[in-house]
Amino acid sequence: MRPGDFSELIGGLSGEGGRVLDAPVSHSERAAELDTHGTTVIAVKYRDGVLNVGDRRATANMAVMFDRAEKVLPLDDFTLIAISGSFARAVEIVRYLKHSFRYYARRELQEMSLDGKVSEVSRAIANNLPMALQGIGAFIPIVSAYDPRTNEGRIFFYDGMGARFETAEFGAAGSGSERIRGAFDYIIRTKKPFREMSLDEALQECLILLDIAADLDAATGGFAKVLPVAKAITRDGIVDIPAEQMRDIVAGIHPREDAGLARPVA
Amino acid sequence: MSFTPYDWNQSIQTRTEYIEERLRDGSPVVGISIPDGILMVSVHRAERKVYEIYDRLVFGAVGNQSDIETVRNASIDFAHREGFQRSPDDVTAHRLVGSVLSPALKKAFGDPFNAPFVFRGLFAELGERQETDLFFALGFDGEFKRETRYSVAAGSLEAENRMIDLLHSSVDQAKDRTSAVRLALEAWATGKIHARRRGGFGSKARDEEEEEVEILTAAHVLREEIAEGTVEAGLLERNTPREIKFRLLRADELQPVLAEYR
Numbered sequence: 001m002r003p004g005d006f007s008e009l010i011g012g013l014s015g016e017g018g019r020v021l022d023a024p025v026s027h028s029e030r031a032a033e034l035d036t037h038g039t040t041v042i043a044v045k046y047r048d049g050v051l052n053v054g055d056r057r058a059t060a061n062m063a064v065m066f067d068r069a070e071k072v073l074p075l076d077d078f079t080l081i082a083i084s085g086s087f088a089r090a091v092e093i094v095r096y097l098k099h100s101f102r103y104y105a106r107r108e109l110q111e112m113s114l115d116g117k118v119s120e121v122s123r124a125i126a127n128n129l130p131m132a133l134q135g136i137g138a139f140i141p142i143v144s145a146y147d148p149r150t151n152e153g154r155i156f157f158y159d160g161m162g163a164r165f166e167t168a169e170f171g172a173a174g175s176g177s178e179r180i181r182g183a184f185d186y187i188i189r190t191k192k193p194f195r196e197m198s199l200d201e202a203l204q205e206c207l208i209l210l211d212i213a214a215d216l217d218a219a220t221g222g223f224a225k226v227l228p229v230a231k232a233i234t235r236d237g238i239v240d241i242p243a244e245q246m247r248d249i250v251a252g253i254h255p256r257e258d259a260g261l262a263r264p265v266a
Numbered sequence: 267m268s269f270t271p272y273d274w275n276q277s278i279q280t281r282t283e284y285i286e287e288r289l290r291d292g293s294p295v296v297g298i299s300i301p302d303g304i305l306m307v308s309v310h311r312a313e314r315k316v317y318e319i320y321d322r323l324v325f326g327a328v329g330n331q332s333d334i335e336t337v338r339n340a341s342i343d344f345a346h347r348e349g350f351q352r353s354p355d356d357v358t359a360h361r362l363v364g365s366v367l368s369p370a371l372k373k374a375f376g377d378p379f380n381a382p383f384v385f386r387g388l389f390a391e392l393g394e395r396q397e398t399d400l401f402f403a404l405g406f407d408g409e410f411k412r413e414t415r416y417s418v419a420a421g422s423l424e425a426e427n428r429m430i431d432l433l434h435s436s437v438d439q440a441k442d443r444t445s446a447v448r449l450a451l452e453a454w455a456t457g458k459i460h461a462r463r464r465g466g467f468g469s470k471a472r473d474e475e476e477e478e479v480e481i482l483t484a485a486h487v488l489r490e491e492i493a494e495g496t497v498e499a500g501l502l503e504r505n506t507p508r509e510i511k512f513r514l515l516r517a518d519e520l521q522p523v524l525a526e527y528r
Contacts, residue, residue: 006346006350009343009346009347010347010350010351074509076509076510077508077509077510095350096350099346099349099350102346102510103342103346106317106318106319106320106342106346107339107342109314109317237508238509240507
């Protein structure tokens with residue numbers, strides 16, 4: 001008996017008691033068509049905390065299922081999760097995590113430690129592995145938090161088995177993230193580290209990165225049609241970045257058509 | 267040897283006396299609905315008295331601490347299981363008290379071979395608007411009643427009635443947090459006084475003079491208790507951007523009221 005453990009209450013993280021399922025399904029070619037995926041999410045440490053930005057597209061195979069998906073979600077007042085991969089599993093696990101953190105705090109009358117929270121995320125991913133191995137349900141989150149003990153923002157990213165890594169500057173996940181990974185380093189080396197940027201500066205870089213990801217990855221939505229979701233965590237908690245603020249920045253970003261990248265060879 | 271209906275009656279009576287005797291000295295809990303949300307106030311010497319159960323549910327009680335813990339944990343378990351497997355919208359005080367807690371308390375109370383709960387509790391549910399705020403007062407025998415605007419849990423029924431009288435006549439003064447904390451503490455002190463005076467006053471009609479004496483006494487009791495204990499005021503905030511609506515009021519928020527008794 002682990003006091004305050006929510007997975008125990010619902011009959012195990014994958015137990016019959018919960019709706020979390022891990023019954024092995026036989027591999028099917030059609031599986032991917034059923035599984036809606038969220039695509040590109042970004043987290044960077046800026047001057048006052050952590051900024052998370054995510055595009056809004058959710059796809060199932062070649063179909064765009066939804067163009068207003070929310071992929072940056074609060075787990076509590078000082079923790080954000082940005083989700084990529086299987087939408088069904090991610091949303092379910094986010095619900096699980098929210099309940100799990102709160103259940104612990106309410107039962108034990110103390111907050112779960114940040115370390116405890118990021119471990120719980122590992123546990124949820126590891127538990128999802130049997131499904132992920134069947135080819136569906138894999139998801140990779142980035143967890144951002146404001147650490148009251150060290151007074152700084154922190155970013156954790158995960159692999160498919162639940163290994164947890166802490167990153168010093170930035171994290172990105174989802175299909176578009178691989179395309180832009182090097183660009184983060186380029187920005188850090190040629191402009192300045194994200195952690196020295198103001199919110200607006202960091203937001204602008206993230207939006208440009210997202211736009212590049214959208215250009216290079218068909219499953220990523222970018223900002224042309226629907227504005228991304230952006231949330232920041234500071235010492236005062238989570239801030240939703242208003243659409244106005246993003247629109248102003250988007251308006252200042254040079255349109256890409258001017259770049260004239262490639263011309264067909266006549 | 268057999269257990270007869272007479273024995274059962276006898277046992278119910280003995281148990282009731284035993285429970286009420288043990289409840290008497292408990293520190294009352296007062297709940298008031300205000301435009302800002304729901305405020306639940308008590309004064310404690312040792313353990314906390316006001317607890318968050320779920321996103322929109324708060325709980326306070328008098329009684330044996332381990333019984334309070336049992337009810338609190340059962341409530342949190344139900345709320346989280348239900349909130350996760352169904353939806354947070356399905357977690358209501360009515361379901362919690364009516365379907366889960368009341369039958370269990372009733373069973374424990376009526377079972378002569380098990381220890382009954384030494385418990386009187388108050389649950390509050392935050393509504394979208396003040397008019398939809400709800401209170402459920404739950405007794406050790408499983409009996410519960412649904413109330414609006416304000417409610418209490420105290421050491422004796424006499425004390426509860428006196429507190430309700432005070433709240434009934436003054437609740438319109440409680441418009442904001444500070445005035446609600448002030449009123450709640452007055453009600454709390456009233457409950458504390460009347461639980462001590464077992465049997466109550468006998469006469470229902472109280473003249474103005476006696477009322478005045480009571481207020482004086484309430485102030486006296488508060489001065490005494492605030493010096494030795496800790497005032498605990500939990501607020502379920504109606505309009506907050508935060509994920510967690512519940513929080514305990516900070517010392518600086520309580521200060522304007524407490525200063526009057528220091």
